[in-house]
Amino acid sequence: MSTDPNPSSGSDTPVPTCYRHPGRETYVRCTRCDRYICPDCMRDAAVGHQCVECVAEANKGVRPARTRLGARDTQDAPPVVTYSLIGLCLLAYVAELASPRVVDEFAMFGGESRFGQMIPGLGVAGGEWYRMITSMFLHQPLSAGGFALTHILFNMWALWALGPALERELGRLRFFTLYMIAGFGGSVLIYLVDAGQVAVGASGAIFGLFAAFFVIGRKLGGDVRPIVFLLVLNLVITFSASSAISWEAHIGGLVTGALVAVAYAYAPEARRKIVHLVAPLVVLAGLVVLVVVKTSQLTSGVA
Known part of the structure; x- marks a missing residue:
């Protein structure tokens, strides 16, 4: 997670807002793309937080869990x-x-x-x-x-x-x-x-x-x-x-x-x-x- 070290310095500096929700002020940035993200857009990462788009992009390369017979694992889904x-x-x-x-x-x-x-x-x-x-x-x-x-x-x-x-x-x-x-x-x-x-x-x-x-x-x-x-x-x-x-x-x-x-x-x-x-x-x-x-x-x- 990266933040501005001194958000209050510089009264003429505009307050950053979430890239997905322009009306929400935030000083937290995605550790992957460095864009500002609000609490609704934060996803926990190994270090800091990532935005929803970066998390989705990373998940594309993750192979879904499989059962012992090769089916997609749906243990948490109803039958x-x-x-x-x-x-x-x-x-x-x-x-x-x-x-x-x-x-x-x-x-x-x-x-x-x-x-x-x-x-x-x-x-x-x-x-x-x-x-x-x-x-x-x-x-x-x-x-x-x-x-x-x-x-x-x-x-x-x-x-x-x-x-x-x-x-x-x-x-x-x-x-x-x-x-x-x-x-x-x-x-x-x-x-x-x-x-x-x-x-x-x-x-x-x-x-x-x-x-x-x-x-x-x-x-x-x-x-x-x-x-x-x-x-x-x-x-x-x-x-x-x-x-x-x-x-x-x-x-x-x-x-x-x-x-x-x-x-x-x-x-x-x-x-x-x-x-x-x-x-x-x-x-x-x-x-x-x-x-x-x-x-x-x-x-x-x-x-």
Whole structure:
């Protein structure tokens, strides 16, 4: 910090003012550019103070902190993707309560009736491919009874519990990609195994997060026993109540999430960016090919 040694000397000498706020008198100058700065423009430096422009210029050469997987460090930022996904699911549930047609029109449905006959113009095979995505944000409606309310409560709890840690370690874009591809993978397995099944829920994406938490936890040397216990418990529930729960969505999301997570966690550091970009695209392309092939099989005999 530099100051005029005798600010009161020389009554005819004009009082200096801040270069950003001309109406404010000051005798403090930036140690880097030597311009006068007022208290609002002062930024602490190793020696004295610097102006905001000099601090911004110096920060351009500072590399941002990164997580161990190469994402920008956002430890102090809220997990906005996690909260946004929870918000979308809750909004979708409110829409379900307002109109039962929401589930009818946006649930996962391949287009095949329970008698093995295709229903023209309906379902994924009928061109409603968006069902494979929209179904990820819907949940079992209250009118279905049973575990309807538990369905969304558990999924949102799991997303709230796992999401923030994964989002901060992977970064927002990678986390969102993982979530969406895992959910899509669950819908794809439903389509391949039982095109007549009607399914809703974020469970496929949630199981993808389970897999990612395990894979990334192992890579980073964390304690993965709690997630293993939770995963095994949910798999037992999945297969013990197969009539009420879509095991296809759970397994599809689990496998797809694991594939993407392995690419994120074990990519060579020198090629991390390209692997993190290409690997999810390859997985997604493979899933799309499976959907195209299955659709061709289902519609080949439809006039």
